Amino acid sequence: ILNVEQSPQSLHVQEGDSTNFTCSFPSSNFYALHWYRWETAKSPEALFVMTLNGDEKKKGRISATLNTKEGYSYLYIKGSQPEDSATYLCASLNYGGATNKLIFGTGTLLAVQP
Amino acid sequence: DAGITQSPRHKVTETGTPVTLRCHQTENHRYMYWYRQDPGHGLRLIHYSYGVKDTDKGEVSDGYSVSRSKTEDFLLTLESATSSQTSVYFCAIKDRPRSNTEAFFGQGTRLTVV
Numbered sequence: 001i002l003n004v005e006q007s008p009q010s011l012h013v014q015e016g017d018s019t020n021f022t023c024s025f026p027s028s029n030f031y032a033l034h035w036y037r038w039e040t041a042k043s044p045e046a047l048f049v050m051t052l053n054g055d056e057k058k059k060g061r062i063s064a065t066l067n068t069k070e071g072y073s074y075l076y077i078k079g080s081q082p083e084d085s086a087t088y089l090c091a092s093l094n095y096g097g098a099t100n101k102l103i104f105g106t107g108t109l110l111a112v113q114p
Numbered sequence: 115d116a117g118i119t120q121s122p123r124h125k126v127t128e129t130g131t132p133v134t135l136r137c138h139q140t141e142n143h144r145y146m147y148w149y150r151q152d153p154g155h156g157l158r159l160i161h162y163s164y165g166v167k168d169t170d171k172g173e174v175s176d177g178y179s180v181s182r183s184k185t186e187d188f189l190l191t192l193e194s195a196t197s198s199q200t201s202v203y204f205c206a207i208k209d210r211p212r213s214n215t216e217a218f219f220g221q222g223t224r225l226t227v228v
Binding site for chain 1: 145147149154155156157158159162164170172173204206208212213214215216217218219220221222
């Protein structure tokens with residue numbers, strides 16, 4: 001069974017603080033690492049999909065990096081705003097013969113206080 | 115928005131009764147996934163499908179079965195519902211596994227087993 005882990009489990013920051021989360025995933029048979037943003041009472045929405053070692057992606061104040069050799073990814077939020085409050089999920093897509101499972105971590109809950 | 119709908123959106127059922135949840139897509143995506151969301155667990159994979167009549171188990175498949183008789187529909191059945199299956203169920207779709215595209219999620223189905 002694939003094990004995708006995220007830390008911290010939750011994070012409380014002040015508006016304007018910068019923060020980062022970690023996702024660790026199995027590096028064997030790895031294909032892609034996904035990051036999703038999930039607001040309460042809504043469906044998860046994709047932030048980034050990364051496949052190559054050393055990949056860095058950015059969307060506004062949010063960026064992510066990928067290290068496939070050691071099996072981790074970081075998500076950074078610069079200058080957090082209250083609207084960034086959400087659960088951030090990562091998911092690993094690993095080869096499994098003819099099939100591929102998309103396995104999620106337990107998420108990091110971010111609360112940004114004004 | 116990706117064309118993916120789940121039905122029903124809410125259901126209350128009694129212990130021991132069979133329940134079927136439906137996921138319908140209009141995107142012609144090959145991969146479809148069923149997840150359950152529980153506090154502290156993020157999204158856990160129940161079953162997934164990689165084509166018509168092709169399905170495989172996920173992390174928490176006990177007590178669940180699935181069927182996919184056509185590309186657009188993926189059904190999740192609880193043969194005999196138990197209180198431990200009270201959860202929010204999400205369906206997701208993805209075009210093909212080995213690509214850098216994200217998964218798209220349905221709105222979720224809240225199931226309560228009393």
